[in-house]
Amino acid sequence: MHSLTIECTQDEKDELLGRLWELDTAGVTEEDLTANRVSLRAFFNEVFEASEFAAFDPVWQEEPNVDWQAESEAAWPGRPVGERLFVAPPWCEEPTPPGRERLVINPGIAFGTGADTTTQLALEVLERTVQPGDRVFDFGTGSGILALAALRLGAAQVHGCDIDHDAVVAARADMPSEIGLFTGTLRSIQPQWADVIFANINAETVSHNAEEMKRVLKPGGRLIVGGIPPRHADRVIKALGAQEWTLRERVDRDIWVCMAWEDK
Ligand SMILES: C[S@@+](CC[C@H](N)C(=O)[O-])C[C@H]1O[C@@H](n2cnc3c(N)ncnc32)[C@H](O)[C@@H]1O
Structure with a gap:
């Protein structure tokens, strides 16, 4: 995965966002730099020739590949509740602690x-x-x-x-x-x-x-x-x-x- 970062004014932003989506970005994040300047970071699978963005200081960067499914699954660990229960999502591989009933939710x-x-x-x-x-x-x-x-x-x-x-x-x-x-x-x-x-x-x-x-x-x-x-x-x-x-x-x-x- 690669990201293309460009900087623009608030007035220029909507048109640039539209163009990034036309180019099939996987997603765009926005960061306000000042009251009127904003940084757009668009994610793409492949680097391409970005001369059309030359006026907006384009910078390509390689991004680490994130397994979003694994990330979101890790956010839901199994958890013991009370004295007798263990609540776990379907993908949780942690064994049920002894003496507890597993609730798969x-x-x-x-x-x-x-x-x-x-x-x-x-x-x-x-x-x-x-x-x-x-x-x-x-x-x-x-x-x-x-x-x-x-x-x-x-x-x-x-x-x-x-x-x-x-x-x-x-x-x-x-x-x-x-x-x-x-x-x-x-x-x-x-x-x-x-x-x-x-x-x-x-x-x-x-x-x-x-x-x-x-x-x-x-x-x-x-x-x-x-x-x-x-x-x-x-x-x-x-x-x-x-x-x-x-x-x-x-x-x-x-x-x-x-x-x-x-x-x-
Ligand atoms: C706080 S949640 C609790 C869910 C679950 N029982 C738990 O303990 O985690 C309350 C639930 O009650 C439902 N609910 C609210 N008013 C209701 C009503 N008058 N009749 C039936 N269900 C209602 C809501 O849609 C919601 O799903």
Whole structure:
């Protein structure tokens, strides 16, 4: 790979950029030199005769070949979460540490790669909450990461929904067939279906859906809510307390709160 660097004024820039793209550049970076002068660096596979840019101080340089796929894959290492889980992208070759369940998640368009604090908090609380044989509903499933964790920790049935159809399509492609994901809301679920509901969404959606979650949760069931900034925690506590649930655990980290509740 080679780069051609030229310098121009802001007024000359657009025309030069158009010409560089016509010449089939692989990409162009821009750097402001002064308020009115800019440096353009265009990348090409081969060096060519650049006399048409003679007025712009052209300089060719050889560039190291970068394997962009390897670079972006290296940015997603496998990561242990909580005591029992290990989140890894499909290309990760690192073995699962002993005593942990591997969650293979493709960091794509859906929220929930395992790198975000809010997802990590939910996973940590989840591994203390889900019991073998549970029926679990993942409200706001995103990538499906919490649903997958529930399955790996022994849940008997796992369903989830999201209002973002693209997220659901992407998650479905990667999840094991035992997990049923659909585009929609909690309303499609029959009363008292779930032993456990996850709602790692936001304070407003959690508070607004408190009654709906009460309808879907079995008596004695458990609920995990997250995606809640500390300043909104009281509002959520009030809304869930009104359903006569008991706060069993609260974890605060960075700018997020995650809570586990019990119908007791
Ligand atoms: C913070 S992400 C969490 C994703 C994943 N569960 C996790 O823990 O990493 C919240 C997800 O909830 C979805 N969502 C927001 N409001 C919703 C609603 N009313 N019903 C269903 N899904 C909703 C969003 O589209 C988003 O994918």
